[in-house]
Amino acid sequence: MEPLGGGGWTGHAGAPAPGWTYLLPLLLCAALRSLLASPSSEVNLLDSRTVMGDLGWIAYPKNGWEEIGEVDENYAPIHTYQVCKVMEQNQNNWLLTSWISNEGASRIFIELKFTLRDCNSLPGGLGTCKETFNMYYFESDDEDGRNIKENQYIKIDTIAADESFTELDLGDRVMKLNTEVRDVGPLTKKGFYLAFQDVGACIALVSVRVYYKKCPSVIRNLARFPDTITGADSSQLLEVSGICVDHSVTDEAPKMHCSAEGEWLVPIGKCLCKAGYEEKNNTCQVCRPGFFKASPHSPSCSKCPPHSYTLDEASTSCLCEEHYFRKESDPPTMACTTPSPVSSVKKGKITKNSISLSWQEPDRPNGIILEYEIKYFEKDQEMSYTIIKSKETTITADSLKPGSAYVFQIRARTAAGYGGFSRRFEFETSPVLAASSDQSQIPIIVVSVTVGVILLAVVIGFLLSGRRCGYSKAKQDPEEEKMHFHNGHIKLPGVRTYIDPHTYEDPNQAVHEFAKEIEASCITIERVIGAGEFGEVCSGRLKLQGKRELPVAIKTLKVGYTEKQRRDFLGEASIMGQFDHPNIIHLEGVVTKNKPVMIVTEYMENGSLDTFLKKNDGQFTVIQLVGMLRGIASGMKYLSDMGYVHRDLAARNILINSNLVCKVSDFGLSRVLEDDPEAAYTTRGGKIPIRWTALEAIAFRKFTSASDVWSYGIVMWEVMSYGERPYWEMTNQDVIKAVEEGYRLPSPMDCPAALYQLMLDCWQKDRNSRPKFDEIVSMLDKLIRNPSSLKTLVNASSRVSNLLVEHSPVGSSTYRSVGEWLEAIKMGRYTEIFMENGYSSMDAVAQVTIEDLRRLGVTLVGHQKKIMNSLQEMKVQLVNGMMPL
Numbered sequence: 001m002e003p004l005g006g007g008g009w010t011g012h013a014g015a016p017a018p019g020w021t022y023l024l025p026l027l028l029c030a031a032l033r034s035l036l037a038s039p040s041s042e043v044n045l046l047d048s049r050t051v052m053g054d055l056g057w058i059a060y061p062k063n064g065w066e067e068i069g070e071v072d073e074n075y076a077p078i079h080t081y082q083v084c085k086v087m088e089q090n091q092n093n094w095l096l097t098s099w100i101s102n103e104g105a106s107r108i109f110i111e112l113k114f115t116l117r118d119c120n121s122l123p124g125g126l127g128t129c130k131e132t133f134n135m136y137y138f139e140s141d142d143e144d145g146r147n148i149k150e151n152q153y154i155k156i157d158t159i160a161a162d163e164s165f166t167e168l169d170l171g172d173r174v175m176k177l178n179t180e181v182r183d184v185g186p187l188t189k190k191g192f193y194l195a196f197q198d199v200g201a202c203i204a205l206v207s208v209r210v211y212y213k214k215c216p217s218v219i220r221n222l223a224r225f226p227d228t229i230t231g232a233d234s235s236q237l238l239e240v241s242g243i244c245v246d247h248s249v250t251d252e253a254p255k256m257h258c259s260a261e262g263e264w265l266v267p268i269g270k271c272l273c274k275a276g277y278e279e280k281n282n283t284c285q286v287c288r289p290g291f292f293k294a295s296p297h298s299p300s301c302s303k304c305p306p307h308s309y310t311l312d313e314a315s316t317s318c319l320c321e322e323h324y325f326r327k328e329s330d331p332p333t334m335a336c337t338t339p340s341p342v343s344s345v346k347k348g349k350i351t352k353n354s355i356s357l358s359w360q361e362p363d364r365p366n367g368i369i370l371e372y373e374i375k376y377f378e379k380d381q382e383m384s385y386t387i388i389k390s391k392e393t394t395i396t397a398d399s400l401k402p403g404s405a406y407v408f409q410i411r412a413r414t415a416a417g418y419g420g421f422s423r424r425f426e427f428e429t430s431p432v433l434a435a436s437s438d439q440s441q442i443p444i445i446v447v448s449v450t451v452g453v454i455l456l457a458v459v460i461g462f463l464l465s466g467r468r469c470g471y472s473k474a475k476q477d478p479e480e481e482k483m484h485f486h487n488g489h490i491k492l493p494g495v496r497t498y499i500d501p502h503t504y505e506d507p508n509q510a511v512h513e514f515a516k517e518i519e520a521s522c523i524t525i526e527r528v529i530g531a532g533e534f535g536e537v538c539s540g541r542l543k544l545q546g547k548r549e550l551p552v553a554i555k556t557l558k559v560g561y562t563e564k565q566r567r568d569f570l571g572e573a574s575i576m577g578q579f580d581h582p583n584i585i586h587l588e589g590v591v592t593k594n595k596p597v598m599i600v601t602e603y604m605e606n607g608s609l610d611t612f613l614k615k616n617d618g619q620f621t622v623i624q625l626v627g628m629l630r631g632i633a634s635g636m637k638y639l640s641d642m643g644y645v646h647r648d649l650a651a652r653n654i655l656i657n658s659n660l661v662c663k664v665s666d667f668g669l670s671r672v673l674e675d676d677p678e679a680a681y682t683t684r685g686g687k688i689p690i691r692w693t694a695l696e697a698i699a700f701r702k703f704t705s706a707s708d709v710w711s712y713g714i715v716m717w718e719v720m721s722y723g724e725r726p727y728w729e730m731t732n733q734d735v736i737k738a739v740e741e742g743y744r745l746p747s748p749m750d751c752p753a754a755l756y757q758l759m760l761d762c763w764q765k766d767r768n769s770r771p772k773f774d775e776i777v778s779m780l781d782k783l784i785r786n787p788s789s790l791k792t793l794v795n796a797s798s799r800v801s802n803l804l805v806e807h808s809p810v811g812s813s814t815y816r817s818v819g820e821w822l823e824a825i826k827m828g829r830y831t832e833i834f835m836e837n838g839y840s841s842m843d844a845v846a847q848v849t850i851e852d853l854r855r856l857g858v859t860l861v862g863h864q865k866k867i868m869n870s871l872q873e874m875k876v877q878l879v880n881g882m883m884p885l
């Protein structure tokens with residue numbers, strides 16, 4: 001090849017050759033205009049179509065390539081170069097671009113648009129005519145590299161046309177525009193020249209666009225990823241770190257990968273809006289006054305809980321209104337409560353083993369005081385404390401050490417919850433007098449010992465007689481309950497058990513054992529709020545002497561009742577009166593001495609839960625719904641601890657108050673279930689609310705706390721679907737058949753996966769595999785403490801609506817318990833850890849992720865793999881077994 005130096009390449013491309021301009025009638029303008037936009041991931045380094053002035057390209061020899069001096073309809077120049085020396089031998093025509101900076105890119109793309117004449121259509125030119133041209137490049141750091149030799153250029157490719165054209169096409173004005181793209185890299189210098197070599201073709205080079213590709217700046221998972229030039233290699237992925245957007249913090253270092261095609265792939269990690277800010281449209285927006293967000297992990301700003309406020313933006317918690325407060329250990333989501341604390345505590349009788357105290361009701365309790373909680377501990381032994389609950393304003397702490405100082409704190413509870421503890425009051429027990437060596441004491445000691453032995457015998461007899469009928473009000477003061485704590489754990493509370501009023505020969509005795517008689521004159525009935533099985537349900541007020549007036553619900557027994565109806569009606573009071581728990585409807589008392597006979601309970605402003613949810617469809621946050629479920633589970637835990645089986649747990653039998661506290665109600669005596677319109681007669685003659693009832697209870701009346709857990713699962717479903725009717729309009733018979741065949745309700749819409757899994761656990765066929773209520777409470781507590789765990793919803797695509805799903809618990813065919821499964825895969829050492837952390841059923845285990853395993857302390861990678869592989873296998877079985885009814 002000839003050297004091309006020494007000024008041979010100076011001067012611009014010359015005037016159009018005669019006979020060739022006709023090739024370009026109004027050259028392709030229309031076709032080109034539409035092609036000007038390039039994708040956002042491409043950055044142009046040169047686009048000949050957009051250059052308004054001289055391109056500054058050089059042709060050599062001067063009569064080779066020539067620029068066509070055309071303009072488009074907007075009089076903008078069209079930089080088109082043509083050459084058509086098809087009749088002449090040995091053509092070597094070069095067209096050189098000006099220097100193009102690569103702007104830091106190491107791989108660039110060249111897009112050529114050109115037309116090429118079909119040699120067959122040229123008369124006589126066939127011998128020399130070519131249908132290709134060549135493209136070259138030369139790298140240099142500056143513009144001085146232009147005078148280099150031809151053989152220093154590196155060839156990029158030979159360019160051929162996909163479509164060439166004939167004279168006939170020209171006549172028809174059909175333009176056959178070719179587009180070819182080539183890429184070059186890796187580039188190592190700051191810029192380069194391109195060169196086009198013609199060796200005897202008839203070409204019009206219509207446009208040249210040079211560009212590189214980038215992954216355009218984006219915000220993903222609240223992290224900003226900058227414009228990133230793609231790598232030099234066409235298969236290279238560049239790992240790019242993201243920067244958390246304003247007001248957000250790193251949860252897990254955010255990263256993404258920029259592909260050679262300019263696409264962002266594989267996002268990893270994320271940022272979270274910091275406390276006081278919430279995510280909206282990829283930004284963190286400040287919480288408005290009146291709203292707060294306590295932690296980056298909370299999903300969004302929440303309204304300040306009742307009796308709290310914030311006037312500031314970006315609040316991480318809300319301040320309690322005057323006279324309202326919350327404990328230090330309370331989460332910021334908790335409402336501020338009254339009363340004002342107990343302030344004056346006086347000591348009463350003090351012996352060497354006991355201290356009696358009395359105090360005054362707080363001046364402004366801002367609500368009815370339901371009970372007091374007295375916490376005490378030996379001075380400097382705060383970790384080991386005792387709690388006594390009392391409805392009175394006096395207590396005696398006994399079994400204390402002689403001559404020791406004790407610290408007491410008292411707080412009151414109203415319907416809104418506990419107030420703060422009083423300041424600490426310190427009192428000392430009497431010291432033991434020094435033992436005397438005087439022998440004259442001996443008779444006294446003998447007498448004391450004898451009296452002691454007699455007393456002990458009396459106490460033992462007393463306890464034994466008490467055992468015969470379990471708990472009895474006469475033998476244990478229910479006004480006072482005592483629990484011992486060590487490091488926050490309860491030490492042996494005396495577990496009360498429920499006594500079936502049927503065990504009393506005289507049902508009236510049972511009522512008066514467990515329920516206070518109220519004078520009818522203390523009750524004002526205000527309005528009828530509903531109809532019960534035995535008569536109307538009213539709202540009204542109760543004013544007992546020396547106590548504040550209370551809003552109450554009053555159930556009445558209609559006139560003309562039979563003795564059985566009266567017994568059954570009051571039976572509910574005999575049951576309810578045995579319970580004392582914030583999530584169980586509280587009995588104020590009964591009216592039996594006047595007519596109508598009445599049962600008076602606390603008033604629940606929002607009525608029954610199913611109606612309330614239907615009325616407020618979609619109005620609550622998931623956390624609020626889980627709070628309701630937590631309350632119900634806590635009430636049910638209390639009932640099951642007492643040995644009471646509800647048998648008719650359903651959202652219609654839950655009442656909800658103005659603070660959205662849910663309480664279990666409806667404790668009919670002739671359980672199952674005269675007053676429940678849902679209850680239907682079974683083939684065995686019992687009346688059962690089929691849709692809410694466990695299989696074994698329908699089939700052979702096996703009602704247990706485990707069957708209550710099944711019903712609780714249905715209540716969860718009702719709550720999460722805002723009062724939808726379980727199994728919709730299916731008949732009871734169809735429900736029984738489907739459930740027996742293994743089908744279960746599908747997930748409600750937008751239901752967190754963890755909650756639906758819990759429902760499925762409650763509906764395990766084997767009642768021993770269902771979770772216990774205490775496990776349900778702790779599971780819900782865990783979810784509430786970690787709301788991000790509620791973000792994973794049941795996959796919308798896998799959710800089937802209005803269809804039942806076949807439920808075969810993971811691995812249940814193979815393994816009956818978590819322990820059995822772990823043993824089988826030789827991982828038995830982790831059984832205890834799994835159980836302690838709530839993975840107590842195979843369905844719960846199915847949710848385990850590798851992160852969970854790490855958190856549980858399964859740190860050996862081999863063990864993690866073994867467990868995850870086994871789970872994966874079981875899940876495949878499950879998925880294969882799932883199908884719509």
Ligand code: ACK
Pocket residue numbers: 529530531532537552553585601602603604605606607608609611655
């Ligand atoms: O859905 P509701 O308004 O709530 O209609 C029923 C009706 O009485 C018949 O049971 C309502 N109800 C029952 N007990 C109470 C209560 N303690 N407080 C408020 N409403 C109650 C129930």
